[in-house]
Amino acid sequence: CGYLNSVCQVSTYYTFFSAGDSIDRTIVTSPIDSRTVIIKIGSGSPEYCAGGLRRTTELTLVCHPQQTTPVVTSFNQIDCIYYFNISSASACPLPPFDTALTTAEASRAALLATTSAAATTA
DSSP states (O other): OTTTEEEEOHHHOOOEEEEEEHHHHHHHESSSSSEEEEEEEEOOOOOOGGGGGEEEEEEEEEETTOOOEEEEEEEEEEEEEEEEEEEEEGGGGOHHHHHHHHHHHHHHHHHHHHHHHHHHHH
């Protein structure tokens, strides 16, 4: 596999095939569950694929907050398309930046209020 390949398939005879090119990728949020992201990586090798298809890999990343290590929960192959479902806490959406900032500001304000109250009673 070359340097642009995102996914590399190795046969039982140690032959390498590109199962997806880093230039041809699409990232979408699942229309069914907003905590699931689907990454499609196309333009892989056409060798041994029926009808001139090129190998493609589809990674479905499922948010699982308690799963600290990514786990492949299923794999399927249909006509040179490789489907992986992966559960991980890393797939969970991050809070919006403004929310994190607001939380930090609220913590700072609470700390200042506590410090001021302690100084007033002393």
